Amino acid sequence: MKHILLIVVVAVALWSCSGSGVEKPTVTVSLPPQKFILEQIVGDAYDVRALVVSGGDAENYDPSFTNLMSVRNSKAYMTMGNIGFEQAVVDKIRQENPGLPVYDSSRGINFIRGTHGNDYDVDPHTWSSVANVRIMAANMEADMERVDPGRARQFRANLKRFTATLDSLDADYRRRLEPLRGSSFLVWHPSLSYFARDYGLHQIALGGAEHKEVSIPALREAIEEARGSGASVFFVQRDIDSRQAESANERIGARRVEFVPLDYDWMAQMDIVVNALTAKR
Structure with a gap:
């Protein structure tokens, strides 16, 4: 009995040292640049996970079981919208978690076509544009309000700060590249x-x-x-x-x-x- 009591005491102590003991909710994105953008919106309220590792190769990416589990257990999955593996991930997850919210971060962007094959193929590298990232950030903020309405004010304030940073960055680039x-x-x-x-x-x-x-x-x-x-x-x-x-x-x-x-x-x-x-x- 004493041994059982000791185990319980140690477990409680470890839980206390780790903080609240409650894990952050997770949102999964496809690519590392998306993770960066979304973290500017959610701050430390969420654990943002990217399927492709930083510096990886999205065109040859094949989601692992661990990746799929991460998506399935997330509050939402935010796609880039034009990355080859994304539809396969969504199709697999829909079988186990049909209610998972899936949002397209690139909606509303004026796409470039013809750089990746035929004239109908969309160039997927939307994040290489500050103007596009501004659109993506606004999309992500709106989507997070749907996921977590209680933090809407926090998300909006973070978006405002990030948008100001992007505006300054874009102005600097335009001046230097003109x-x-x-x-x-x-x-x-x-x-x-x-x-x-x-x-x-x-x-x-x-x-x-x-x-x-x-x-x-x-x-x-x-x-x-x-x-x-x-x-x-x-x-x-x-x-x-x-x-x-x-x-x-x-x-x-x-x-x-x-x-x-x-x-x-x-x-x-x-x-x-x-x-x-x-x-x-």
Whole structure:
């Protein structure tokens, strides 16, 4: 009996040391940049989980059992809306939790088409635009009010602060990039289409829509376009972009800059892109 009493006392003590002992409710998103955005809205009231890890490859992502359990047990799942694996995740979860709220974070965005295959395919990299992130943040805030009406005032206040930050960031980028309007930059994978549109720049993708080898004729044509464009910066994704990227740049001679489109620190990655383009040559 004394042993049982001791176990109970220790358990209570551990529970007390851990705080309230109540886990935060969870909301699941698809990608790390979404996690960053949503955390600006919910603060520390929710545990926000992303299916794809920071710096991962969304195009080759296959959800694990643990990932699916995370979605199933969440208060809501917020999709990007145009990521290949998302519909498969929703279909699987609907079988076990048909009442799970699913929200599209990218609704209302003016999509770019034709960069990832045929002219009807939507470019999924919507978060590469500050203007788009402003829309996504507003969508997420409205969705969280549906999930948790009791915290609506808190969510709105957080959105207001985050929107002010985004407005300041966008104004700074526009000021710095205006002298470069009409100029070109290089990428291997077309992941900065929305960024280019926002600031009047031209993105030249040397590789294809997928992180795979491209045909020699196609690569030769892309290299010639790059050399004729005067582009001096080549953005690459370390450990993901094809080995052809290096050999192509040997013939172009652009400055190689590594960035991580799927990094959690979305703002830092945007700064990397803008700083590289505006650096003195």
